[in-house]
Amino acid sequence: MKRNTHDLLSTPWTPFVWCEKDPRDPESEIYRNSRYQVHLRRLKASDGGPDLIYLSYRDKMRIKNELIGPECEGVELLPARSREVDTSNHFHAWIIDDSTFRFPFGFTQRLVTEAALYGARQEP
Structure with missing residues (x-):
């Protein structure tokens, strides 16, 4: 899917959809919409604090x-x-x-x- 990045912000926003897992990073969930691809990883707290969600974009x-x-x-x-x-x-x-x-x-x-x-x- 080749896009003209200059028109990225004029592209209508679409909902994120789940993508196939990356075998190099099996713990991450990957989502994509009309503008972005986001990697999401859930991290368990090791110190008794709240769990985290890490997003990469x-x-x-x-x-x-x-x-x-x-x-x-x-x-x-x-x-x-x-x-x-x-x-x-x-x-x-x-x-x-x-x-x-x-x-x-x-x-x-x-x-x-x-x-x-x-x-x-x-x-x-």
Whole structure:
């Protein structure tokens, strides 16, 4: 399915549909709609805290890199509906203004490839 990425936002949003599992990552669920492919993995808490759901998707990293810097880390809070602030389809991220700070969660090493894997390809 080849798409013109320049027209991505003009493409009507369709519901996410479940995709076949990736044999390299059997614990993730994969979903796709007209705009995005998302990998979802459920993580059990090991410290008595709440379980987590990890989502993997693209685009927002580029905005953070260009405006804040490639070595700063941040989080996007997807709030409960009772705390939602959405006046014009905006997302909200909080970035630590210290390029040496690292959150105590997330990946510990860089892994980036330009190889096409299972129909997905990295943008240049």
